[in-house]
Amino acid sequence: MLTVFGSVALDTIRTPSRIIKNVLGGAATFAAISASFFTKPSLIAVVGHDFPRKYQNVLNSFVDATGIVHAKGKTFRYDGSYDNTLSFRTTNKTELNVLRDFKPIVPEKYRKSEFVYLANNDPSQNARIIKEFDKVKFSMCDTIDFWISTKRNDVIKMMGVVDSVVINDEEAKMLTKTHNLIKAARKIMEWGTKYVIIKKGEHGSLLFYDDIVFPSPAFSLENIVDPTGAGDSFAGGMIGYLASKNSTKLSTIKEAAVYGNVMGSFAVERYGIHGLVGLKKSHIQKRFKRYRQMVHF
Amino acid sequence: MLTVFGSVALDTIRTPSRIIKNVLGGAATFAAISASFFTKPSLIAVVGHDFPRKYQNVLNSFVDATGIVHAKGKTFRYDGSYDNTLSFRTTNKTELNVLRDFKPIVPEKYRKSEFVYLANNDPSQNARIIKEFDKVKFSMCDTIDFWISTKRNDVIKMMGVVDSVVINDEEAKMLTKTHNLIKAARKIMEWGTKYVIIKKGEHGSLLFYDDIVFPSPAFSLENIVDPTGAGDSFAGGMIGYLASKNSTKLSTIKEAAVYGNVMGSFAVERYGIHGLVGLKKSHIQKRFKRYRQMVHF
Numbered sequence: 001m002l003t004v005f006g007s008v009a010l011d012t013i014r015t016p017s018r019i020i021k022n023v024l025g026g027a028a029t030f031a032a033i034s035a036s037f038f039t040k041p042s043l044i045a046v047v048g049h050d051f052p053r054k055y056q057n058v059l060n061s062f063v064d065a066t067g068i069v070h071a072k073g074k075t076f077r078y079d080g081s082y083d084n085t086l087s088f089r090t091t092n093k094t095e096l097n098v099l100r101d102f103k104p105i106v107p108e109k110y111r112k113s114e115f116v117y118l119a120n121n122d123p124s125q126n127a128r129i130i131k132e133f134d135k136v137k138f139s140m141c142d143t144i145d146f147w148i149s150t151k152r153n154d155v156i157k158m159m160g161v162v163d164s165v166v167i168n169d170e171e172a173k174m175l176t177k178t179h180n181l182i183k184a185a186r187k188i189m190e191w192g193t194k195y196v197i198i199k200k201g202e203h204g205s206l207l208f209y210d211d212i213v214f215p216s217p218a219f220s221l222e223n224i225v226d227p228t229g230a231g232d233s234f235a236g237g238m239i240g241y242l243a244s245k246n247s248t249k250l251s252t253i254k255e256a257a258v259y260g261n262v263m264g265s266f267a268v269e270r271y272g273i274h275g276l277v278g279l280k281k282s283h284i285q286k287r288f289k290r291y292r293q294m295v296h297f
Numbered sequence: 298m299l300t301v302f303g304s305v306a307l308d309t310i311r312t313p314s315r316i317i318k319n320v321l322g323g324a325a326t327f328a329a330i331s332a333s334f335f336t337k338p339s340l341i342a343v344v345g346h347d348f349p350r351k352y353q354n355v356l357n358s359f360v361d362a363t364g365i366v367h368a369k370g371k372t373f374r375y376d377g378s379y380d381n382t383l384s385f386r387t388t389n390k391t392e393l394n395v396l397r398d399f400k401p402i403v404p405e406k407y408r409k410s411e412f413v414y415l416a417n418n419d420p421s422q423n424a425r426i427i428k429e430f431d432k433v434k435f436s437m438c439d440t441i442d443f444w445i446s447t448k449r450n451d452v453i454k455m456m457g458v459v460d461s462v463v464i465n466d467e468e469a470k471m472l473t474k475t476h477n478l479i480k481a482a483r484k485i486m487e488w489g490t491k492y493v494i495i496k497k498g499e500h501g502s503l504l505f506y507d508d509i510v511f512p513s514p515a516f517s518l519e520n521i522v523d524p525t526g527a528g529d530s531f532a533g534g535m536i537g538y539l540a541s542k543n544s545t546k547l548s549t550i551k552e553a554a555v556y557g558n559v560m561g562s563f564a565v566e567r568y569g570i571h572g573l574v575g576l577k578k579s580h581i582q583k584r585f586k587r588y589r590q591m592v593h594f
Contacts, residue, residue: 086476087476180519180521182518182519183519186519200500202478203501204500204512206517213591214591214592215515215517215591216594217512217513217514220479220503220510220512221479222477222480224477251594254594255594294510294511295512297513297548297551
C-alpha cells in the first residue's frame with residue numbers, strides 16, 4: 001500500500017505557446033496519478049470549497065481519496081510562467097489558502113501503508129506525519145528551494161527520517177552548498193537517508209546508494225509542452241513501481257528510477273495532468289522497453 | 298589510420314584552486330593524445346619557434362608528428378578562467394600567432410587515412426582539407442561559438458561534407474537556433490552529416506543517427522579539477538576507438554561514444570593534459586567496464 005501526502009492545487013501555467021488557468025495541479029496530484037498506474041495510492045491532501053467537482057472526480061478515479069480534507073476557504077493556488085526554453089519557471093503568485101492551516105492526519109486505514117511519499121511539504125510536517133504510519137518499509141520525500149531557504153535545519157532533519165530523498169539538481173546544490181552532485185548526494189546521505197535521487201530534468205537522474213551511482217538519462221523527447229509536474233510524476237512513478245513490487249532491492253530501485261524517468265517524460269508531453277491521465281499501462285510498458293533499447297550498447 | 302587536424306596551443310588556465318601557465322594544450326593535442334590509446338594518430342598542426350622541446354617530445358611520444366609544421370612566429374596561445382562551479386569559462390586572451398596564416402597540407406603519407414578528425418578549425422579550411430584524403434571511411438568535425446557567429450554558412454557547409462559532427466550542447470543550440478537538442482541534431486543531420494554527437498559536459502552525450510538517439514551519461518566523478526580539453530578528449534577517444542576497430546557499425550559507434558565519455562572523464566581529473574598522459578590502456582578498459590556496470594539496470 002502506498003500513501004502520498006502533498007498539495008492539490010489549482011494551477012495557472014503560462015508557457016510561450018499557451019496559458020492554462022486554474023487547472024488541477026499540485027505535487028501530490030501529479031505524484032499520485034503517476035503512481036496509480038502501478039498501484040492504487042491513498043492521498044492525504046486538503047482542498048477548499050471552490051475545488052471543482054470535476055477535479056474531485058478525476059482524483060477519485062485514480063486514488064483512494066478518503067484522506068482528502070475539504071476545508072473552509074479557497075484551494076491552494078499557484079501561478080507560474082515558463083521562459084522560451086521551458087527550462088526556467090518564474091512564480092507569479094502563490095496563494096496558500098487552505099494549505100496554510102492544514103493539520104494533516106493519517107486516516108486509520110492508511111496507517112498500514114508500507115510505502116509513503118511525502119511531497120515537497122513543510123519539512124517538520126513531513127517528519128511528524130511519517131511517524132503516524134505503523135510499518136513503513138520505504139519512505140521518500142522531496143523538498144523545494146522555499147523550505148531550503150526558510151527551514152534548512154528542518155529539511156536536514158526530515159532527510160534523516162526517510163529512506164530516500166528525491167530532489168532537483170539545483171535544490172540539491174543549494175541545500176548542500178556544493179556544486180558537485182556526487183558530493184551533494186553524499187552529504188545528504190550523511191544526514192541519514194539511504195538513497196538519494198537527483199532529478200536533472202532533460203538530463204535524467206542520478207540515483208545514489210552507498211558508493212553506487214546509477215545515472216539514468218531522460219527519455220529523449222522532441223516535443224515538450226509543459227514541464228509542470230514532471231518531477232512529481234517522476235517520484236510518483238518511482239515509488240508506485242516499488243510499491244507494486246513490494247520490494248526495496250537495489251535492482252528494483254534502479255528499475256523504479258527508470259520508471260520515474262518514463263513517467264516524467266509522459267508528463268511533459270501535454271499540458272497539466274493531461275500527459276498522465278490519458279495513459280494506459282501498455283504505453284508505459286512500451287516506453288520502458290524502448291528506454292532499455294535506447295540506452296543499450 | 299587516423300589523422301587529427303587542429304590546434305596545438307600553449308594554454309594558461311585559471312581555476313579557482315590553481316593557475317597553470319603556458320602549458321601544452323589545444324584541441325588537436327587533447328584529441329590526438331586521447332586517440333593514441335586506441336591507435337597511433339597522425340597530427341596536422343602548426344607551432345611556433347617558442348614551442349618548448351619538452352612539449353614536442355610529449356607529442357612525439359603519442360602521435361606521428363610528421364605533419365606538425367614549425368613556423369616562424371609564436372605558438373597559438375589561449376588564456377581562460379573558470380568560475381567556481383568549473384562550468385563556465387571566460388576567455389581572457391586568444392593570440393592566434395602562427396595559426397593566423399597557417400595553410401595546412403595533408404602530408405603524402407597521411408592521405409590514405411580512413412579516419413579523419415577535424416577539430417574546431419576554420420570551417421572552410423576543414424571542408425577543404427577533408428578533400429585531400431584519398432579514401433575516407435569516417436570523418437568527424439567539431440566547431441565552436443566563434444565560427445558559428447562569424448562563419449555560420451561555412452559551418453553548415455562543413456557539416457555537409459563529414460560523416461559525423463561532435464558539438465557542445467550550447468553550441469548546437471546556438472548553431473541551429475533551437476532549444477531542444479533533438480531538434481538541433483535533426484537540423485544538423487539535414488545539412489548532410491549522418492551522425493551527430495552532442496556533448497553535454499557533466500551530463501554526458503547524445504548520439505543521433507537517423508531516428509535513433511543514444512544517450513550516454515557521463516562517468517560520475519566527485520573530483521573535477523580542470524575541464525579544459527574534455528570535449529576534445531571525448532572526440533579523440535571516440536574516433537580513436539572507431540579507427541582501432543576499423544568499423545563504422547552503429548553498435549561500434551555507440552561503444553565509441555562511451556569511450557569518448559570515459560576519456561573525457563579522465564581528462565578532467567588532472568590539470569591540462571595530465572589526466573591523459575599518465576594513463577594506461579588498462580585504466581581505460583577498467584573504467585569502460587565500470588561504466589557498463591554503472592548504467593546497467
